[in-house]
Amino acid sequence: MAVSWKRKDLLDLESLSTEEIELILQTADSFKEISQRPIKKVPTLRGQTVVLFFFEPSTRTRTSFELAAKRMSADIVNIQTNASSLTKGETLKDTAKNIEAMKVDIIIIRHSSSGAPYLLAESISPSIINAGDGSHEHPTQGLLDIFTIKEHKKKISGLNVSIIGDIAHSRVARSNIWGLTKLGAKVTVCGPATLMPPEIERLGVKVTYDVKEAIEGADVINMLRIQIERQGQSLFPPIRDYSMKFGLDAEKMRYAKKDVLIMHPGPINRGIELTPEVADGPYSVILEQVTNGIAVRMAVLYLVSGVKKRIE
């Protein structure tokens, strides 16, 4: 592969080239084996400090990043916002400047405001990895979804991928759309009209409000979590109506292709987006996504750690 990694940060998939995405996927493929060893550790990031800076609750993503960094021998600091000085009125930038002054190498940030990781990337020298910013992007989730699809289907180009749920509030959807369309997949988004962002077609996706149409012919169905915490209730239909119309159950699975993959970024609202027989069924690769998440995050840590720190 001719391309080499030159970015200090990983903020989104929108700005990455197809080759850069493929380099991450290829690197992740090499890292996957490490988590299957009896001694799950390589010395690559020895002496480097990784800060996990999470302003929103997260179990899966934070644990996954933490394990990825630990398996590469980095030292890790967890900053939880309810226990930090942010509750005393310090601004995000000031907190970040203070962390930088402690000579850390990589900051992994999750924030409820879209764009927060960009503010850090511009103002401080450590590498910044976006672990989800508001409803903007969640690049490592997009990458691990694509990695999982590629493992099963051996390619991305030409596949039909349907993303079903609350598209408007979903950073997972946006990262998937950017990554998948760059690699040549045909993406369809489906959800309630109130939760469909205007002009989403401009990202190169097809829009449908008919869940049957989204299921039929799809090689991959990515079910989004409904994010009650992010909505004004007025936009969201009653849960029961949503579940009946957009939730995936055995009945709707009859429209699906025989070799469809069912994905979900987690945590699953069982009985709402997916019935248990679908979530635990033979098409589900939901737990593989979790396993692959560690390999993808190790790859990202490896790549950004090699870029010489500089600030304009």
Next chain:
Amino acid sequence: MRFREKAKVMDAGQIDKALVRIAHEIAENNKDIGGLAIVGIRTRGALLAQRLAEKMRTIVKKDLPVGALDITLYRDDLTAVAEQPVVHKTEIDFDIHDKVIILVDDVLYTGRTVRCALDALIDFGRPKYIQLAVLVDRGHRELPIRADYAGKNIPTSQKETVQVKIKETDGTDEVVIAEKEE
């Protein structure tokens, strides 16, 4: 950086004969053939390991387990190189615990690659022995490491490089000495 070829020091026939000799020496030194396994260092060491396993098969009438080791994540110069090297897969599909591991590389030079490989291997378990087989030993060690089996000793200057070419990656089997062009 460009290199100018100075001399061809081994041809395909000599490489093959060297591997046959190494295979015989391994069989002679290790009574317990069942406890042997071969692990090559990517890229060319892994290819040589495959060939060595074939030679061993004709000598001891047994298929030895063969693995490939990528040492990128164990390098001691990652902070010094400009760009992150591409990480390739490590494939060791057998338990190395209590095995006699024949570690294979194309050229033994400073010994730093072998040091990485030893660390990487030991992260997979505790082999009984690790023995080192190289096609070319060119001298200039920086660490206390030596080869148990060497196809050829080639004295070199540090301005020179030894290039082992293998059919699978380079289209031909040969070993040449080259010099950096200024």
